[in-house]
Amino acid sequence: MTARSKARDSVVEAGPELWREEWLEPFLEHLSKERRLSDYTVRNYSTAIGRFFGHLEAAESWNGKLGGVGLRDARDFVIEEQRRVSRVTLRNYVSGLKTFFKFWIRQRKVERNPLDGLILPKPAKKLPIFLTQQQVLRLLRGPTLLLEQEIIEPFIAWRDRMVLELLYGAGFRVSELVNLKYGDISFEEGVARIVGKGGKPRICPLGKVAMTALRTWKSEYAPETGYSDVVVVSNSGRPWSSRQIQLLLKKYLKLAELPMDITPHKIRHSYATHLLDNGADLRLVQELLGHSKLSTTQIYTHVNLGRLKAVYDRAHPRA
Template identity: 50%
Template sequence: MPTAIPHLTEFCDHLAHVRRVSGYTLRNYRTAVEQFVAHLKQIGKWQDDFELVSPIQVRSYLVEAGRFKARRTLHNQVSGLRAFYLYLRQQELVRNNPLTGLSLPKLDKPLPKFLTEMQMRALLNAPILLWKDGKLGEYEAFRDSLILELLYGGGLRVSELCGLNHGRIDLEQGVARVLGKGRKERICPLGPVAIQCLRIFVQRFDLEAALDAPVVCTRAGRRMEPRQIQKLLKTHLTAAELPLDMTPHKLRHSFATHMLDGGADLRAVQELLGHANLSTTQIYTHVSIARLKEAHRQAHPRA
């Protein structure tokens, strides 16, 4: 039986209950520590004590890992190791941090992918068209329409949608109180179309809209998981003849891009998306500028 990694369980408990990170981040940070220790064991340098890890060993690991890991993956793993050593320092379990002063190659910042407004309309229409063609059940068609309208209409993360209960939606005001990253609550306008979809869905299938009941659920009434929504999105992308690399998060990109294209204030979009930093939201202005430059290039005689 493999020896437990010192302090890793307590670190993961700290992430979950004190820092309240997402399950995705928790898994990635745990994996970062596990893979680092596995590397040290493989080269015979692990001494069952993080105090004894040297900066040279960290750099050796990154050089080795860089041969088969993407640059972004490497950055994420270093973030996990930094968080772990920060925890160890705070708990006075180590005195030195071998990651201090560590520099990594800069990441490219590709513009986020999104659907055009015309493409978005085709996607939103896909579930009902599939039902009318006899290719999708009635319940699934109306539920999937609701899912797409909420993701796009509210700019929700898929995890936020999965965690959304009826009690957190004000139908009269047309808004939802959403729990985002770090358990931070924000108000999201959903738009009249999404609210009408919700009303129709509940009434058509006589659903129990109890305060603690999930807004999107399986036919058996179970709360849906992000993977289920990712899978059904592929079905509707195929039906609408749209790129299959689109994800629920890219519908959020579409929401933000279309808001800014329509003249929305950048800080308002930041608040709607629940971004802690304005710099995170500013990437969408680059999308709009890139589109304007492309339109200029194609249409202007001197471009």
Template identity: 55%
Template sequence: MSKPALHPPPPEPVLARWWAPFAEFLEKERRYSVYTLRNYRQAFDDFYRWLNATGLWERGFDQLSTRELRDFVIEAQSRFDRRTLHNHVSGLRAFFKFWLRRGGVKRNPFVGVPLPKLEKRLPKFLTETQMKLLLNGPQRLLENQSLDAFTSWRDRLVMELLYGGGLRVSELTALNYGQIDFTSGVARVLGKGKKERLCPLGRVAMAVLEKWKREFAKDTGHDLPVLVNGKQERLPVRQVQLLLKRYLALADLPLDLTPHKLRHSYATHLLNAGADLRLVQELLGHVNLNTTQVYTHVSVARLRDVYAKAHPRA
């Protein structure tokens, strides 16, 4: 968690000169999510405050030394946890890389700046039993008349696509009918960095999608959203997050689980069932295999737990 900043944020001329072109590049060319943009903006604002407070802003970006940026990293550890600090520095490296290419700076001063080691944290995920309980939530509410049919089937489709297709929540809300091949049950998704991948959605998710399209969708044009609210407007990410909490509470599951944890569950369950790691990497759209390998640690941890409970010599 960050502490409140004591120094003023960047003024509008600074934002217009340095932040706005970078943000436009991230949003329109790299197609980064609003959350990544928000996090990178927080990193830029914090860095500006530090430069301003230390008197380094007036010298300019090209005059920053590795030693000074090491001081920045050390000082930032009093305001941010290690993971947030890593994310911030990643954003600042991308910022300088962008301006280096545009000729705005002569070098990227964050290259080679050491960061504190991250503690290894295994991703949270739901068991298959917990997933079934969660996915049954909308039907339970429909049956006891606590929810109308439109909302019930829409909410179920949200969770079936997150879990059945391993989609990121931003990919889910951006999904249009033209991206789905209803014959093969595969969606063509545009993920991080404008990288396109094919996502099999699964038999159950496709069955729910077919019913949704047939009975509840008013317009299924090529460029129209699959998931909409009662006004037939594209479902925002925030509403997906809120509806998930509703069904987590109904299933008596931890409320801090996010839509991304359904993607974690998707990957973990595939590997537990024997799926090839490279295949899972492709399905998730990970550039680096190391990103996918964290799920093998989850699987191994689960195997150890089962062994410890079941084996007489454990």
């Protein structure tokens, strides 16, 4: 070992749990402040790295040095975790760990990435689950029905209507919706300027119905508080969490007698699928969703082609 390598290892050695302070916290600060990733994404990185170092400590074969982590450690971690988590989660863990080690390579604290060369099991291909257009209409009618029956107050009805219309009308991720501010919205143009996953900016058309709900909410019902620039708030004016959006959706799924496993992200799937069903160009849908890669959006064409084939099989005499 060279004198330079010895010096490097002495800097990056940490005892039990000290790795959090020495290596994890500076990395998370880099993600949050320099890359400006969302709190949700930063937590996911933290979980992946925490589980990996927990595995290393439990194995008792690790020398406590960042440069002492090897490919075998990574393989053992994958073998252990694949019994516990899905393939998709496992791939996210490994992606997060690769980013973590790349960061410390750039800081000249380690020389190599121990996850290079790691082969993962391929994730099972799943088609997105979505609602039909008729099912979405039933869902969106929910707040109006409850208001007409005097079960909820106008404040709640307009807020809930706005939330549902923005989820479907703009294809927002739930994290984007809870962080939406009036300053992000052009009421003249009917669009919102969003900074999405990975800090990627995009423009989202909101649609006439969503804009009507948004204008009514803002002008007549939104409470004036210190959080008044945040769009989705409680009656006390406090910003909503992602969990509150999820619970609101569950409430109206139950009312509309729709599958209870539909999530805000599956409403986003419905948004994309219906755009393609009605002739939208794939690259336009990619832009609207904020996908970096076209391949991420192409899964919706599989849904579309599957439905076309089902119609063909039912209708064509020689199918």
